[in-house]
Amino acid sequence: MIKSRWMLFLFVLFSAGAIAAGAHAEVIGAPQPWEWYFRTAATPVQEDLIWFHDLIFWVEVVIVLFVMALMIYIVVKFNAKANPTPSTRTHNTFLEVIWTVLPVLILVVIAVPSLRLLFFMDKAKNPEMTLKITSHQWYWSYQYVDNGGFGFDSNLIPEADLKPGQLRLLDVDNRVVLPADTEIRLLMTSEDVIHNWAVQSFGVRLDTVPGRINETWMKVPAAKIGTYYGQCSELCGVNHAYMPIAVDIVSKQDFQRWVEQAKTKFASADDAAPMKVVQAETQSSIDAR
């Protein structure tokens, strides 16, 4: 696993170099060909999640290999040729107690970090800003409630309009821009059916449910500044595959600059009024920051 993470890291570095020629931010959280492990973690939640997953994973590998070893032994030793006379033993209290108690102990070892992580990932302790996410068939809209209340829609870039370097089915016209080193509260709801806002590198995957507001949080360190991708993860109708999520994590200063531009670009909405949805013209403001 560690080896593959290093290779992934090198790959990301390499591909980042290739992309740096363009005006795009470094792509960190995108899927890679033949990937068989998690994308790079960008938040403490996802780092802990990967650590915890690896713990369970290795426990399970040991269990599977143990069962496999027993089965191979059975094939070799207890086939009809090798062992013509079957034993008649049907009980062994000691064994039965062991294979009941041992799994319980293993589960306790798993449950403790599981619950700790569960409570850690649940809600922001001291959120510094809030992003409100609303899902629609089939796009996302984002509202910066603490930064002037402006909002915008984020639509998939159709295949025909892709520029070189943009990812098919992942890049959007208006990316979400969020500051690094900031504890961000995410509030989510839906206007129509249930969708799911999922960005794996952040350890965030939460349903957006009409009539409810769900809450989670994220905090990306400055070292992980870059672009992250996600996809809708709850079946939401015909274009379920066509409402991706793209997030630019930028420095706090860049974020303030972006907010000033965005306020004028996306007509600001009154705090009390429902979010005003403005179609974006270009992606130039993000690229220009």
Next chain:
Amino acid sequence: MADTHAHAHHDHGDHGEHAHHPTGWRRWLYSTNHKDIGTLYLVLAIIASFVGVGFSMMMRLELAEPGLQFIHDQHFYNVILTAHGLIMVFFVVMPALIGGFGNWFIPLMIGCPDMAFPRMNNISFWLTAAGLILVALSTVVGGGAGTGWTVYPPLSNHTFHPGMSVDFAILSLHLAGAGSILGAINFITTIVNMRAPGMTFHRMPLFIWAMFITAFLLLLALPVLAGALTMLLTDRNFHTAFFEPSGGGDPIFWQHLFWFFGHPEVYIMIIPAFGIISQVVSTFSKKPVFGYLGMAYAMASIGVVGFVVWAHHMFTVGFNVETRAYFIIATMVIAVPTGIKIFSWLATMWGGSIEFKTPMLYAFGFIFLFVVGGVTGVTLSNAPVDMAFHDTYFVIAHFHYVLSIAAMFAIFTGMYYWLPKMCGKMYNEKLGQWQFWITFVGVNILFFPQHFLGMAGMPRRIADYPDAFAGWNMVSSSGAVVSLVGALLFFYILWDTLRNGAKAPANPWGIGATTLEWTVDSPAPFHTHEILPEIKAEPAGHH
């Protein structure tokens, strides 16, 4: 199989006076005979599997490469994934394991002449058959139901699925559910009241225990589904608002009701499989089952705990953190009785004199691959890790390992094991073993890479995916082709057995096969156990 029953009639003149039964279509349409009804269920499962597997092949074909090559309408893709799920669950796995093997072998193994309510048995089957027709219609009328088998509102409500298709799917599940409830009542009544003299509960073969527990799960879970479906039906057609936020309802309420049924449902599909595997492992190891009582009560506790873990399917809907904590713990508890079963099977084989005939190969494969699918279940039971995996291909890989692989392996196990009893002829052992190995290799190529896709974050239920996911998807689709070859070879073997199979003796499996069905002729005569067998010693391979 109709022919073979006719032979049974002639071959066993001593049964002649009891063997008068209708012939032709009347025999099947009006049937009250548990063996004929079992056969009908198996035939239904085979017909449904053509459709269900066909849909999955269409999906794998489309997913082989990124972009849309064959299915240009994404709604159609959603329709076939929905129909695939509903058909495989309700009309392939359940009819085969419960209706098919249950009807055939409960009376034979507990030593009674037939089910307690033969006429109700008939209506159980025909309700299920009507359900299959309705679910097939739901894919073609009103635009098709593209909701997923979970039918979550609001997507499934009148606004987003205005045609009749979802109503057809709902009514289909109503009929199949009613059929299953009646069948469950029949099973419970039969097992409680009609066991042969001397066969106490603790002397029943484990397959009977499995069917007994499954019947209770059906009886308790399906009415909840029926209630939820009725609410959805009135939401769609009469403007009630059970699941409608604008009317004070809540879409999450549906998910609670659905999964309160849906989680026991997965045990409804796998506990009968446990029962079959226990019989086969014992038979071919020539040893009684190890830890018989532990095995029986492990299944019972899986059934009980299975009712209080439903919300682990809903870790991402946003309910409060304490609720999630409870469902993590409760779900992980199930790993304990499941572990008992795995280790008891291994201990049954330990010291045995094992003949690796096709049914045993499948049982062996079942045990190993169920462990693989089971441990990923432990991964998913942890809500924090589920944040990485919910609705990704990791979940697809997990539940196809336990259902598409394990439950289907159990169906193959049962088919090869009991085919001589059901049709009186032996399958071709060499072909059977080839069929096992082709299927074993195929399904692993098909489903193992889906773990990687899930790790990389590929969402399920999409016909087109980002280009980076292309590699493993192509591998997975190649595995689907190999699996299809295995499935087709199975149908050939079935045909070949019925046409050319050698005459099977009453007990083709030797000293390990100690349960009562091996004491009657092969094929089992139309009426069996008219003189009740008496169980004196410790029975049927279980001490």
